[in-house]
Amino acid sequence: MAPTPATSTSHAADQRFCASGTRPDEVHVLFAGLDPIAATTALLMADAGVCLINVTDPTPVTAHDAAAGPYPPALTGSPREYALRKLLRARWPRCVPLSAPELFCSSVIPTAVMLRSTRVAGPLPQDLSVPVLATPPDAHLPTITTVTDGSVSLTWPLLPWYRRPCRECLEAAVRDARRLLRNQPLRDHGAVATPHSPAITTLTRVITASQLTVGLLGQALDSEACPRADGAVEAPVGLTIRHGLHRAELTPRGDCLCTLDG
Template sequence: MPSDSSSPPPPHHGFDHPSLHCVDRPHAEEVHVLLLGLDGIAASLAVHLLRCGVLSLNVNDPDPVAEADVVPGVYRRTDVGRPRETVLRRRLRELDPRCAPVSGPGLFPGTLLPATVVVRSVRHGALSRPGPRGGAVPLPDDPWGACGIDPRHPLVSVHRLDGVVVRWPVVPWAHRPCPGCLRATLGRRRPPARGTGRARVLDDWARPAYEAAVAARLAVDVLALGLDALWVETTGPADAEVAGEEDTGPGWAAVLHPPFPGCTEWLEVDRGQCLCGLAQE
């Protein structure tokens, strides 16, 4: 029987890009992520990536889970005191048995594969300590400085301090920001005073929701970075930006603070006083 010309066309399940067939479409499973530092936000980021389809997760942080790390769906209060990487590996396997997370930067494929992303998450105390004559002395660099990562590898760097989260622009691993860079950059702003009364209570109550929102935003950033590499491998340079993506250039840091996502402040990074930024000038 001839088909009715008024019937709708069959559903289209392929990818819409004209030069990319469905069989060639990149998959999230092709993205490999190395996480260095697993505070509450970084651990939530790992869970978001897993739920988005990223199965290759290398999670590293032997420090114990702290009370401040406890977030719904990741760290529990019964996990406090246990190594973060051990707890997170178990949680990821519980969420998706296909995921076999490991710990150890030496197991990361690095630049051998196209869609590899390194994420470094640091929770800072004070950004400097008084020197012997009253001057500011930078704090020591992070413990991952000699873990064998290719100096050219792109890095997503996240720093938590003074009630805000600083998402540093993507830079090569060799040029990751030091405490001096952060101090100089954040010196461009005056941190808002924390609210009192009702506002302060609301901030405390909403902390898990705020951290989840920040982790979700970072997950999109990591996925976009991995997709860019896969896109070049299959179709050439990307021809469109991610919808809604904010782009102020490689020299800007995003300062995220509650209430998220409305309160995002962009600061131009200041590396003029720091030796680690000389090679980027």
């Protein structure tokens, strides 16, 4: 029987969710950057039974955030981290989220994972807004990086924090993705949304957040599948471009020390 999303918090449901015996409420997750995709991922993680959630992003909820969801318009202007904590507590009273990345556990805890999320805030790839942490996390903390560029998301494979893609690589990937989409528009005749539908942004957010939740939970609940003490993670296959229902792979550039195949 295929596992089902863990909307139940019962021990039995958790065991069904994770064959290794690790329960979702033992998972520690740090969110750095709380754009709508990251916020949706945090809510999905809480839906799956994750309680130990640490969120950091003091920038205010914008009208764009509220329009894209899941932030409600009433919280526009509030710090994103405050707004998301409020949403998490309202959804799951047993979830007590923190905004204290300096207190986040080290990668010695096998159920610790991180999502680093950023967004292209202007028209150019260099308008990328990358979250800055005053206290960097543990160098080996398994981390997924994602970038939102309008209605497009880019997601890097899970890597130790010290091998995260650098700003230059993030910008290069945004340029490459724009070029790819311009030269080879992704088409799917079964798509419910047209390329110009406002639903595209919502689809991108929801599908990307679902994939991020699977990736983070998969690592946290079965950490032996991805050894990290020596940085010997599974070989990444590239980064994923998501535009609504469309998906493509992009090969990262290999001329940077942070390169994924380095």
